[in-house]
Structures are given as C-alpha cells and as structure tokens.
Amino acid sequence: xxxxxxxxxxxxxxxxxxxxxxxxxxxxxxxxxxxxxxxxxxxxxxxxxxxxxxxxxxxxxxxxxxxxxxxxxxxxxxxxxxxxxxxxxxxxxxxxxxxxxxxxxxxxxxxxxxxxxxxxxxxxxxxxxxxxxxxxxxxxxxxxxxxxxxxxxxxxxxxxxxxxxxxxxxxxxxxxxxxxxxxxxxxxxxxxxxxxxxxxxxxxxxxx
Numbered sequence: 001x002x003x004x005x006x007x008x009x010x011x012x013x014x015x016x017x018x019x020x021x022x023x024x025x026x027x028x029x030x031x032x033x034x035x036x037x038x039x040x041x042x043x044x045x046x047x048x049x050x051x052x053x054x055x056x057x058x059x060x061x062x063x064x065x066x067x068x069x070x071x072x073x074x075x076x077x078x079x080x081x082x083x084x085x086x087x088x089x090x091x092x093x094x095x096x097x098x099x100x101x102x103x104x105x106x107x108x109x110x111x112x113x114x115x116x117x118x119x120x121x122x123x124x125x126x127x128x129x130x131x132x133x134x135x136x137x138x139x140x141x142x143x144x145x146x147x148x149x150x151x152x153x154x155x156x157x158x159x160x161x162x163x164x165x166x167x168x169x170x171x172x173x174x175x176x177x178x179x180x181x182x183x184x185x186x187x188x189x190x191x192x193x194x195x196x197x198x199x200x201x202x203x204x205x206x207x208x
Contacts, residue, residue: 012054015054016054016055019044019046019051019054020054020055020064020065020068021068022043022044023040023043023044023061023065024065024068024069024072026040026043026044027040027062027065027069027113028069028106028109028110028113029109030043032112032113032116032177034116034117034120036058037051037052037057037058037061040058040061059121059123059124062117062121062124062127063123063124063127065113066113066114066117066118066124066127066128066131066132067127067131069110069113069114069131069132070131070132070135073110073132073135073136074135076097076101077135077136077138077139078139079097080093080094080097080098080136080139080140080143081138081139081140081142081143081146082143082146083143083145083146083147083148084143084147085147085148086147086148086149086200086204087144087147087149087150087199087200087202087203087204088196088197088200088201088203088204089147089200090143090144090147090150090200090203091164091195091196091199091200091203092196092200093143094140094143094164094196095164095168095192095195095196098165098168099188099192102168102172102176107168107172108172108173108176108177110132111132111133111169111172111173112173112177114127114128114132114133115128136165137158137161137162137165138161140160140161140164140165141154141157141158141160141161144157144160144161144203145157149203149204149205150203151203160199160203163199164195164199167191167195168192171186171188171191174186175188
C-alpha cells in the first residue's frame with residue numbers, strides 16, 4: 001500500500017543525514033561553478049525529486065551544506081580558541097593550525113563555496129556568515145580573550161581576528177584556486193612567519 005502523500009518514510013532522518021554528508025563532500029570537491037540541483041543529484045546518484053523530498057529546493061540544500069561545513073569545523077575552532085601564554089604564542093599557534101587546515105582540512109574550499117554561494121544568494125550568504133565565517137573569527141577572538149597580555153576590548157579582539165584570518169584566506173584562495181601557485185607563487189612559510197611576528201609584537205604590551 002503506498003504511503004500517503006506528505007508522510008515521511010521511517011528512516012527519513014538517517015537517509016537525509018547520509019545524503020547531506022555526501023552532498024557536502026561533493027560541494028567541497030566539485031568545480032566552483034554553483035552546481036545545479038540536477039548536478040547535486042547526479043553526484044550522489046539520486047534524482048532531483050529525491051533531493052527536493054529531503055531538502056525542498058536548491059537554496060535549502062546549500063544552506064544545509066553550509067551548516068554542515070560549520071559543524072565539521074567546530075573541533076578545529078575549539079582548538080583555535082584555546083588560550084595561549086602570550087599574544088605572540090597565540091598567533092604562532094593560530095597560523096600553525098590554519099596551515100594544517102589549508103593543507104588537510106578543506107579550509108580553502110569551504111570558504112570558496114561559502115563565498116560563491118553567499119554572494120549570489122542572500123539566504124546562503126547569511127548561512128555562510130553565521131555558520132562558517134563568524135565562528136572562525138570568534139575562535140580567534142576567544143583565544144586572545146583568554147591570553148595573558150592580549151587586549152580585552154571587543155573591537156580590538158575583532159580587529160585582531162580579522163587581521164589574522166584575512167591574509168590566510170586571501171593567500172589560500174590566491175594560491176590554490178586562482179592559479180597563484182604557478183603564476184605568482186607565495187612562500188607560505190615565510191609569509192606566515194612575518195604575519196605572526198608582526199601581529200604578536202603589535203599585541204604584546206610594551207614595557208618602558
């Protein structure tokens with residue numbers, strides 16, 4: 001006997017979670033061209049009606065993917081947020097963790113997907129801001145908030161977080177996704193060395 005229209009199958013949540021996990025993996029590895037709902041469906045060997053059944057429409061799916069990216073990044077942000085012994089050490093730790101995220105954790109693709117989708121769609125932009133970008137900035141602010149010698153004023157903490165995250169994001173996009181690695185290579189190690197030195201000294205209390 002067919003299921004009445006509008007009712008869910010008994011394993012709806014499990015199937016939805018598995019699909020979302022696979023679709024997020026696809027979003028973080030696909031060509032950066034805003035896949036259509038059909039392309040998302042083909043990537044996980046499903047039909048468009050199936051994806052509509054679980055996510056309603058493409059916008060709903062993209063928002064859910066961004067929320068999933070945020071959940072996946074939570075352990076990394078918790079690691080970033082751990083206080084350090086000094087501002088200089090805080091930035092050294094941050095750049096060390098960020099470098100690992102760029103190499104192994106999908107840092108660049110996650111932000112690229114969020115930017116591409118978010119700039120094209122207001123709902124996706126809000127999801128990227130709230131679930132990915134702001135938590136990444138907040139983790140740096142929280143790290144400094146608990147670090148001896150670092151400023152505690154909110155505007156100063158946010159400025160420091162922006163100063164730490166922005167060059168990492170631009171460098172990652174420049175090298176990995178815009179062809180900079182071959183046409184305009186950046187010495188990432190040396191660059192991060194300068195950044196952590198400058199930022200560390202900027203936030204270290206001066207003694208007479």
